[in-house]
Amino acid sequence: MKKQRIIGMFDSGVGGLTVMKEILEQLLDVRIVYFGDTARVPYGNRTQEELIRFGEEIVTFLIGQGAEVIVVACNSSSATALPVLRERFDVPMIGMIEPGARLAVEKTIAGRIGLIATETTVRSKAYSTAVSRALAKGCLPENLTLREAWQHGEHPIALTKAQGCPLFVPLIEAGLANSEQARGIARTYLAPLHAAGVDTLILGCTHYPFLAPVLREILGEDVLIIDPAWAVVRELETLLRHLDEWEQSGLIGSPSQAQGKNPWRARYFVSGDPELFRQVGNTLLQEPIGHVEQKALGE
Incomplete structure (x- = not known):
């Protein structure tokens, strides 16, 4: 059985759920760790320095959760912080722009x-x-x-x-x-x-x-x-195929896959109110998003 890759994804709030939904519907061999920075939403009026700092904190957390690829599901961060994040982290990243x-x-x-x-x-x-x-x-x-x-x-x-x-x-x-x-x-x-x-x-x-x-x-x-999001799914699919090829050729190591019999497909973390995120997310997606855990980052 083909192993499931772990995708780390972040946005300022519930918006990235639109990207997550497209990915989960079209790519069956992935799991997603989602981080919504709801304590610091919106990102649209933030400076580049702030968005870089927020991105560094969140990417570090997502890598700690096992993420092999990062999807920056936020256009503001993709436009301003992503180039710097790519330089500072040794993990493939896909933005929205x-x-x-x-x-x-x-x-x-x-x-x-x-x-x-x-x-x-x-x-x-x-x-x-x-x-x-x-x-x-x-x-x-x-x-x-x-x-x-x-x-x-x-x-x-x-x-x-x-x-x-x-x-x-x-x-x-x-x-x-x-x-x-x-x-x-x-x-x-x-x-x-x-x-x-x-x-x-x-x-x-x-x-x-x-x-x-x-x-x-x-x-x-x-x-x-x-x-x-439609194009991000296409790009992510290509990237994951390359990761499989690189592992088979020995260019990169293969991560351990301790999945169990019923592996989760999505886990949710937020920096703000978990219940508010869950309620709004459920309403917008018109389907349950399950347990949401609060994880404070930075100040």
Whole structure:
């Protein structure tokens, strides 16, 4: 029987559960240790120095829990802290920015990509850079007309509008993702994207998929919503396959697998209130997430 890899995942709160759900549904041979930094949510207004420090504390904890791969299921941390974390830890890490940008490039039909994200992610311009990098590395749209036009220099493909949405995360963490309040705020945030004529919208925060029904209601059928979690699963699958190959070739050691007869699939840790996380998580996922343990990190 193929062994189950342990994936460490962290986010500022419940948002990363959207990524976790995609991974568990599509990759059967993994287990996830999830850390929600709910005592310090939101991350969207944090400095780079703070996000690096938070990331170091959490990654150290997740490695101590047996994590072989880290998924930084937070766009703010992916945009600002991930490069530093990769330098400081000898464990493979996957962020949200590059996979999401590549998927948007593949799916756009008019070349006008939009982004909603936290203010930290928007200020970083990480997604704009990632879209340009994806094109430079040969990632092309699936739409043949757009692809040929771009290759002949006749049509631009770029992130044309990025919108900060600072109120979305607090709404979702409060369990108000499907409220009239959320709809009113979403209309305000999406208006500039409508005006810019975007055809593809990247959800640049792992909390935002919980707002997908509201966003689709406002945007209509003409705008494709991109959840980077889909692309993260694809990248994680490739990475895990490489880990298997490296172990078989002896390039890396094989971790012990003390799983027992009924190994867990997910374990949850938070820095804040475990019961609040469980209640909001259960409501948003519409399924039980089980026991949540509190683990204080830093000050």
